[in-house]
Amino acid sequence: MSLHKFPLVQNVLEASRERIRWTLENFPRVCVSFSGGKDSTLMLHLTAQLARESGKKISVLFIDWEAQFSCTIAHCERLHDYYSDVIDTFYWVALPLTTQNSLSQFTPEWQCWEPGVEWVRQPPEYAITTHSFFPFYKQGMTFEVFVQEFAEWFSQKRPAAVMVGIRADESYNRFLSIASRRKHRFSDDKPWTTLAPGAHAWYIYPIYDWKTADIWTWFAKSHQPYNPLYNLMFQAGVPPRYMRICEPFGPEQRQGLWLYHVLEPERWGLMCERVSGVHSGGVYAGQDSKFYGHRQLIKPDNHTWKSYALFLLDSMPQKTAEHYRNKIAVYLHWYQKKGMMDIPDTQPGDIGSKDIPSWRRICKVLLNNDYWCRMLSFSPNKPGHYQRYNERIKNKRKEWNILCNSE
Structure with missing residues:
Protein backbone atom coordinates (compact mmCIF):
# COMPACT_ATOMS: atom_id res chain seq x y z
CA MET A 1 0.00 0.00 0.00
CA SER A 2 1.44 3.36 -1.05
CA LEU A 3 1.01 6.44 1.11
CA HIS A 4 0.89 9.93 -0.34
CA LYS A 5 0.78 13.53 0.87
CA PHE A 6 -2.01 15.74 -0.47
CA PRO A 7 -1.91 19.56 -0.18
CA LEU A 8 -4.74 21.39 1.61
CA VAL A 9 -6.46 24.56 0.45
CA GLN A 10 -5.73 26.16 3.87
CA ASN A 11 -2.39 27.24 5.20
CA VAL A 12 -1.06 25.17 8.11
CA LEU A 13 -1.89 27.79 10.74
CA GLU A 14 -5.55 28.01 9.72
CA ALA A 15 -5.82 24.21 9.53
CA SER A 16 -4.26 23.73 12.98
CA ARG A 17 -6.53 26.28 14.60
CA GLU A 18 -9.52 24.56 13.04
CA ARG A 19 -8.38 21.17 14.43
CA ILE A 20 -7.80 22.61 17.89
CA ARG A 21 -11.20 24.35 17.93
CA TRP A 22 -12.86 21.07 16.96
CA THR A 23 -10.99 19.29 19.77
CA LEU A 24 -11.97 21.86 22.39
CA GLU A 25 -15.60 21.74 21.26
CA ASN A 26 -15.92 17.95 21.15
CA PHE A 27 -13.91 16.70 24.15
CA PRO A 28 -14.70 17.66 27.75
CA ARG A 29 -11.10 16.95 28.81
CA VAL A 30 -8.09 18.08 26.77
CA CYS A 31 -4.43 17.65 27.72
CA VAL A 32 -1.45 19.10 25.85
CA SER A 33 1.67 16.92 25.87
CA PHE A 34 4.50 19.42 26.37
CA SER A 35 8.29 18.95 26.26
CA GLY A 36 9.62 22.52 26.10
CA GLY A 37 10.67 22.09 22.47
CA LYS A 38 9.57 24.31 19.61
CA ASP A 39 6.80 22.01 18.33
CA SER A 40 5.05 21.39 21.64
CA THR A 41 5.54 25.06 22.63
CA LEU A 42 3.79 26.18 19.45
CA MET A 43 0.99 23.67 20.06
CA LEU A 44 0.56 24.86 23.65
CA HIS A 45 0.40 28.51 22.54
CA LEU A 46 -2.26 27.80 19.90
CA THR A 47 -4.34 25.59 22.21
CA ALA A 48 -4.16 27.90 25.23
CA GLN A 49 -5.02 30.96 23.15
CA LEU A 50 -8.07 29.28 21.60
CA ALA A 51 -9.10 27.91 25.02
CA ARG A 52 -8.88 31.46 26.39
CA GLU A 53 -11.08 32.76 23.56
CA SER A 54 -13.72 30.07 24.12
CA GLY A 55 -13.65 30.10 27.92
CA LYS A 56 -12.36 26.50 28.10
CA LYS A 57 -9.82 24.91 30.44
CA ILE A 58 -7.00 22.57 29.42
CA SER A 59 -4.43 20.40 31.17
CA VAL A 60 -0.72 20.07 30.40
CA LEU A 61 1.57 17.02 30.76
CA PHE A 62 5.31 17.68 31.11
CA ILE A 63 7.78 14.85 31.78
CA ASP A 64 10.77 16.27 33.65
CA TRP A 65 13.84 14.16 32.75
CA GLU A 66 16.03 15.51 35.61
CA ALA A 67 19.06 15.92 33.30
CA GLN A 68 17.84 18.90 31.27
CA PHE A 69 19.12 22.34 30.34
CA SER A 70 18.32 25.16 32.76
CA CYS A 71 16.89 27.12 29.79
CA THR A 72 14.34 24.38 29.16
CA ILE A 73 13.21 24.23 32.79
CA ALA A 74 12.97 28.04 32.99
CA HIS A 75 10.94 28.09 29.75
CA CYS A 76 8.52 25.45 31.05
CA GLU A 77 8.10 27.34 34.32
CA ARG A 78 7.42 30.53 32.36
CA LEU A 79 4.63 28.91 30.30
CA HIS A 80 3.28 27.31 33.48
CA ASP A 81 2.61 30.85 34.72
CA TYR A 82 1.92 32.42 31.29
CA TYR A 83 -1.25 30.38 30.78
CA SER A 84 -2.24 29.77 34.39
CA ASP A 85 -5.68 31.27 33.69
CA VAL A 86 -6.59 28.49 31.21
CA ILE A 87 -4.55 25.57 32.60
CA ASP A 88 -6.71 23.52 34.92
CA THR A 89 -3.89 21.12 35.92
CA PHE A 90 -0.23 21.24 34.95
CA TYR A 91 1.07 17.68 35.43
CA TRP A 92 4.78 18.36 35.98
CA VAL A 93 5.94 14.74 36.37
CA ALA A 94 9.20 14.15 38.26
CA LEU A 95 8.83 10.43 38.94
CA PRO A 96 11.38 7.63 38.33
CA LEU A 97 10.95 6.57 34.69
CA THR A 98 13.22 4.20 32.79
CA THR A 99 14.57 5.12 29.41
CA GLN A 100 17.41 4.22 27.09
CA ASN A 101 21.04 5.09 27.81
CA SER A 102 22.73 4.74 24.43
CA LEU A 103 26.10 5.77 25.86
CA SER A 104 26.99 2.54 27.66
CA GLN A 105 26.77 -1.20 27.05
CA PHE A 106 27.22 -1.85 30.75
CA THR A 107 24.20 0.21 31.85
CA PRO A 108 22.07 0.49 28.68
CA GLU A 109 19.12 1.96 30.60
CA TRP A 110 18.89 4.72 33.17
CA GLN A 111 16.18 5.96 35.50
CA CYS A 112 15.52 9.64 36.02
CA TRP A 113 14.76 10.69 39.62
CA GLU A 114 16.02 7.32 40.80
CA PRO A 115 15.62 6.93 44.58
CA GLY A 116 18.76 6.81 46.68
CA VAL A 117 21.13 8.63 44.31
CA GLU A 118 22.27 12.23 43.98
CA TRP A 119 20.18 13.93 41.31
CA VAL A 120 21.46 16.36 38.70
CA ARG A 121 18.99 18.98 40.01
CA GLN A 122 15.94 19.28 42.25
CA PRO A 123 12.40 19.39 40.79
CA PRO A 124 10.21 22.47 41.41
CA GLU A 125 7.95 22.48 44.45
CA TYR A 126 4.78 21.91 42.44
CA ALA A 127 6.18 18.88 40.57
CA ILE A 128 4.54 15.49 41.08
CA THR A 129 7.05 13.42 43.06
CA THR A 130 4.68 11.24 45.11
CA HIS A 131 4.57 7.72 43.66
CA SER A 132 0.95 7.24 44.66
CA PHE A 133 -0.32 10.32 42.78
CA PHE A 134 -1.13 8.25 39.68
CA PRO A 135 -2.87 4.95 40.51
CA PHE A 136 -1.30 3.28 37.45
CA TYR A 137 2.28 4.31 38.22
CA LYS A 138 4.88 1.61 38.93
CA GLN A 139 8.44 2.34 40.01
CA GLY A 140 10.75 2.62 37.01
CA MET A 141 8.11 2.08 34.31
CA THR A 142 9.15 3.21 30.85
CA PHE A 143 8.16 6.55 29.37
CA GLU A 144 6.17 4.81 26.59
CA VAL A 145 4.08 2.82 29.07
CA PHE A 146 3.61 5.85 31.32
CA VAL A 147 2.17 8.09 28.59
CA GLN A 148 -0.20 5.32 27.42
CA GLU A 149 -1.43 4.69 30.95
CA PHE A 150 -1.68 8.42 31.59
CA ALA A 151 -3.95 8.93 28.57
CA GLU A 152 -6.39 6.28 29.77
CA TRP A 153 -6.29 7.55 33.37
CA PHE A 154 -6.80 11.14 32.21
CA SER A 155 -9.87 10.15 30.20
CA GLN A 156 -11.70 8.96 33.33
CA LYS A 157 -13.29 6.28 31.10
CA ARG A 158 -14.90 8.98 28.95
CA PRO A 159 -13.84 10.54 25.62
CA ALA A 160 -10.79 12.77 26.15
CA ALA A 161 -8.07 14.24 23.96
CA VAL A 162 -4.29 14.22 24.41
CA MET A 163 -2.64 16.63 21.99
CA VAL A 164 0.77 15.56 20.68
CA GLY A 165 3.08 17.88 18.73
CA ILE A 166 4.64 15.43 16.28
CA ARG A 167 5.12 16.43 12.65
CA ALA A 168 5.07 14.05 9.68
CA ASP A 169 7.98 15.97 8.14
CA GLU A 170 10.35 14.97 10.97
CA SER A 171 10.80 11.29 10.11
CA TYR A 172 9.33 8.38 8.19
CA ASN A 173 8.06 6.77 11.40
CA ARG A 174 6.23 9.96 12.40
CA PHE A 175 4.75 10.20 8.93
CA LEU A 176 3.44 6.63 9.37
CA SER A 177 1.94 7.55 12.75
CA ILE A 178 -0.32 9.93 10.87
CA ALA A 179 -0.73 8.28 7.47
CA SER A 180 -1.14 4.60 8.39
CA ARG A 181 -4.65 3.39 7.65
CA ARG A 182 -4.31 0.67 10.25
CA LYS A 183 -4.79 3.35 12.88
CA HIS A 184 -8.29 3.82 14.26
CA ARG A 185 -9.25 7.42 13.42
CA PHE A 186 -12.08 9.46 14.89
CA SER A 187 -13.46 9.73 11.35
CA ASP A 188 -12.10 9.46 7.82
CA ASP A 189 -11.89 13.24 7.42
CA LYS A 190 -9.73 13.54 10.55
CA PRO A 191 -6.49 11.68 9.73
CA TRP A 192 -4.78 13.68 12.48
CA THR A 193 -6.55 11.62 15.18
CA THR A 194 -5.65 8.20 16.59
CA LEU A 195 -7.42 6.12 19.21
CA ALA A 196 -5.16 5.59 22.25
CA PRO A 197 -4.60 1.99 23.45
CA GLY A 198 -7.08 2.25 26.33
CA ALA A 199 -9.97 2.95 23.90
CA HIS A 200 -11.22 6.10 25.68
CA ALA A 201 -8.63 8.77 24.91
CA TRP A 202 -7.73 10.10 21.48
CA TYR A 203 -4.32 11.34 20.39
CA ILE A 204 -4.66 14.57 18.39
CA TYR A 205 -1.85 15.78 16.10
CA PRO A 206 -2.89 19.37 15.27
CA ILE A 207 0.45 20.49 13.74
CA TYR A 208 1.30 17.27 11.89
CA ASP A 209 1.68 19.04 8.52
CA TRP A 210 3.93 21.93 9.63
CA LYS A 211 7.52 22.20 8.45
CA THR A 212 10.41 23.55 10.51
CA ALA A 213 10.32 26.84 8.57
CA ASP A 214 6.61 27.20 9.39
CA ILE A 215 7.35 26.82 13.11
CA TRP A 216 9.99 29.56 13.18
CA THR A 217 7.96 31.84 10.91
CA TRP A 218 5.08 31.67 13.40
CA PHE A 219 7.34 32.53 16.35
CA ALA A 220 8.91 35.42 14.42
CA LYS A 221 5.51 36.90 13.53
CA SER A 222 3.71 36.23 16.80
CA HIS A 223 6.56 37.26 19.16
CA GLN A 224 5.39 34.54 21.56
CA PRO A 225 8.02 33.05 23.92
CA TYR A 226 9.96 29.98 22.86
CA ASN A 227 12.79 28.08 24.53
CA PRO A 228 15.87 30.39 24.48
CA LEU A 229 18.05 27.29 24.26
CA TYR A 230 17.46 27.39 20.51
CA ASN A 231 19.25 30.74 20.32
CA LEU A 232 22.24 29.26 22.14
CA MET A 233 22.22 26.22 19.85
CA PHE A 234 22.20 28.52 16.82
CA GLN A 235 25.11 30.52 18.21
CA ALA A 236 26.98 27.25 18.81
CA GLY A 237 26.57 26.35 15.13
CA VAL A 238 23.94 23.60 15.45
CA PRO A 239 21.89 23.30 12.21
CA PRO A 240 18.12 23.74 12.78
CA ARG A 241 17.38 20.14 11.73
CA TYR A 242 19.56 18.84 14.59
CA MET A 243 18.11 21.05 17.32
CA ARG A 244 16.38 18.62 19.67
CA ILE A 245 15.04 19.20 23.17
CA CYS A 246 14.19 15.99 25.00
CA GLU A 247 15.83 13.45 27.29
CA PRO A 248 19.54 13.54 26.44
CA PHE A 249 20.88 9.98 26.24
CA GLY A 250 19.00 8.28 23.36
CA PRO A 251 20.61 7.37 20.01
CA GLU A 252 19.54 10.64 18.36
CA GLN A 253 19.60 12.90 21.41
CA ARG A 254 23.16 12.05 22.50
CA GLN A 255 24.53 14.00 19.52
CA GLY A 256 23.80 17.21 21.43
CA LEU A 257 25.52 16.18 24.65
CA TRP A 258 28.55 18.35 23.92
CA LEU A 259 26.32 21.41 24.29
CA TYR A 260 25.95 20.73 28.02
CA HIS A 261 29.73 20.88 28.31
CA VAL A 262 29.80 24.24 26.49
CA LEU A 263 26.66 25.90 27.91
CA GLU A 264 26.35 24.46 31.43
CA PRO A 265 29.68 23.01 32.61
CA GLU A 266 28.49 22.56 36.20
CA ARG A 267 25.45 20.57 35.13
CA TRP A 268 27.67 18.63 32.72
CA GLY A 269 29.88 17.54 35.61
CA LEU A 270 26.86 16.33 37.59
CA MET A 271 25.56 14.41 34.56
CA CYS A 272 28.94 12.68 34.14
CA GLU A 273 28.73 11.52 37.76
CA ARG A 274 25.07 10.54 37.47
CA VAL A 275 24.90 8.48 34.24
CA SER A 276 27.38 5.95 32.90
CA GLY A 277 29.05 6.82 29.60
CA VAL A 278 28.13 10.52 29.51
CA HIS A 279 31.71 11.76 29.23
CA SER A 280 32.61 9.43 26.33
CA GLY A 281 29.30 10.32 24.68
CA GLY A 282 30.18 13.99 24.84
CA VAL A 283 33.49 13.25 23.14
CA TYR A 284 32.37 10.76 20.48
CA ALA A 285 28.65 11.35 19.80
CA GLY A 286 28.89 14.49 17.66
CA GLN A 287 27.05 14.90 14.36
CA ASP A 288 29.97 13.83 12.16
CA SER A 289 31.39 11.12 14.44
CA LYS A 290 31.51 7.55 13.10
CA PHE A 291 31.96 6.13 16.60
CA TYR A 292 28.32 5.07 17.09
CA GLY A 293 27.65 4.29 13.43
CA HIS A 294 25.09 7.05 13.25
CA ARG A 295 25.72 8.51 9.80
CA GLN A 296 28.15 6.01 8.27
CA LEU A 297 28.90 2.35 8.99
CA ILE A 298 32.36 0.89 8.52
CA LYS A 299 33.27 -2.77 9.05
CA PRO A 300 36.68 -4.49 9.10
CA ASP A 301 37.80 -5.81 5.70
CA ASN A 302 38.04 -9.39 6.95
CA HIS A 303 34.36 -9.51 8.01
CA THR A 304 31.00 -9.84 6.33
Missing part, protein backbone atom coordinates in the same frame (compact mmCIF):
# COMPACT_ATOMS: atom_id res chain seq x y z
CA TRP A 305 28.25 -7.81 7.98
CA LYS A 306 26.92 -11.01 9.54
CA SER A 307 30.27 -12.07 10.97
CA TYR A 308 30.84 -8.50 12.18
CA ALA A 309 27.47 -8.49 13.98
CA LEU A 310 28.35 -11.78 15.71
CA PHE A 311 31.79 -10.37 16.60
CA LEU A 312 30.19 -7.27 18.14
CA LEU A 313 27.85 -9.46 20.20
CA ASP A 314 30.76 -11.55 21.48
CA SER A 315 32.63 -8.38 22.51
CA MET A 316 29.76 -7.03 24.69
CA PRO A 317 29.09 -7.59 28.38
CA GLN A 318 27.31 -10.95 28.67
CA LYS A 319 24.00 -9.59 29.96
CA THR A 320 23.77 -6.96 27.23
CA ALA A 321 24.81 -9.45 24.53
CA GLU A 322 22.09 -11.91 25.59
CA HIS A 323 19.51 -9.14 25.45
CA TYR A 324 20.47 -8.36 21.84
CA ARG A 325 20.70 -12.06 20.87
CA ASN A 326 17.13 -12.58 22.02
CA LYS A 327 15.87 -9.61 20.02
CA ILE A 328 17.82 -10.58 16.92
CA ALA A 329 16.59 -14.20 17.15
CA VAL A 330 12.96 -13.03 17.22
CA TYR A 331 13.69 -10.74 14.26
CA LEU A 332 15.35 -13.50 12.21
CA HIS A 333 12.63 -16.04 13.07
CA TRP A 334 9.94 -13.61 11.90
CA TYR A 335 11.62 -13.42 8.49
CA GLN A 336 12.15 -17.19 8.43
CA LYS A 337 8.39 -17.62 8.73
CA LYS A 338 8.12 -15.43 5.64
CA GLY A 339 10.41 -17.80 3.72
CA MET A 340 13.72 -15.96 4.23
CA MET A 341 16.01 -18.57 5.79
CA ASP A 342 18.69 -15.92 6.33
CA ILE A 343 18.44 -12.20 5.79
CA PRO A 344 20.82 -10.64 3.20
CA ASP A 345 24.17 -9.29 4.27
CA THR A 346 23.14 -5.89 2.88
CA GLN A 347 20.32 -4.35 0.82
CA PRO A 348 19.71 -0.91 -0.70
CA GLY A 349 18.20 1.42 1.89
CA ASP A 350 18.69 -1.07 4.73
CA ILE A 351 20.10 1.45 7.22
CA GLY A 352 17.40 4.07 6.71
CA SER A 353 14.25 4.63 8.75
CA LYS A 354 12.28 1.91 6.92
CA ASP A 355 12.86 -1.61 8.25
CA ILE A 356 14.61 -3.36 5.34
CA PRO A 357 16.18 -6.52 6.81
CA SER A 358 19.93 -7.11 6.56
CA TRP A 359 22.88 -7.96 8.76
CA ARG A 360 24.20 -4.47 8.09
CA ARG A 361 21.03 -3.08 9.71
CA ILE A 362 21.66 -5.32 12.73
CA CYS A 363 25.22 -3.98 12.91
CA LYS A 364 23.84 -0.44 12.97
CA VAL A 365 21.58 -1.38 15.89
CA LEU A 366 24.55 -2.78 17.82
CA LEU A 367 26.94 0.09 17.03
CA ASN A 368 24.20 2.61 17.82
CA ASN A 369 23.59 1.03 21.24
CA ASP A 370 19.92 0.84 20.23
CA TYR A 371 19.14 -1.24 23.31
CA TRP A 372 15.40 -1.49 22.67
CA CYS A 373 16.08 -2.36 18.98
CA ARG A 374 13.68 0.22 17.61
CA MET A 375 15.40 -0.08 14.22
CA LEU A 376 14.27 -3.72 14.16
CA SER A 377 10.68 -2.62 14.91
CA PHE A 378 10.70 -3.57 18.62
CA SER A 379 9.17 -1.59 21.46
CA PRO A 380 10.53 -1.44 25.03
CA ASN A 381 9.70 -4.42 27.22
CA LYS A 382 7.61 -3.85 30.31
CA PRO A 383 10.03 -4.14 33.27
CA GLY A 384 7.78 -6.57 35.16
CA HIS A 385 7.69 -8.99 32.21
CA TYR A 386 11.26 -8.63 31.01
CA GLN A 387 12.88 -11.49 32.93
CA ARG A 388 10.16 -13.95 31.95
CA TYR A 389 10.35 -12.78 28.33
CA ASN A 390 14.14 -13.20 28.30
CA GLU A 391 14.01 -16.79 29.57
CA ARG A 392 11.26 -17.75 27.14
CA ILE A 393 13.12 -16.34 24.11
CA LYS A 394 16.40 -17.91 25.25
CA ASN A 395 14.69 -21.32 25.16
CA LYS A 396 13.08 -20.51 21.82
CA ARG A 397 16.48 -19.72 20.32
CA LYS A 398 17.49 -23.35 20.83
CA GLU A 399 14.22 -24.55 19.34
CA TRP A 400 14.67 -22.27 16.31
CA ASN A 401 18.41 -23.02 16.10
CA ILE A 402 19.14 -19.28 16.11
CA LEU A 403 21.78 -18.82 18.80
CA CYS A 404 23.51 -15.70 17.34
CA ASN A 405 26.96 -16.82 18.49
CA SER A 406 30.12 -16.75 16.38
CA GLU A 407 31.01 -20.35 17.17
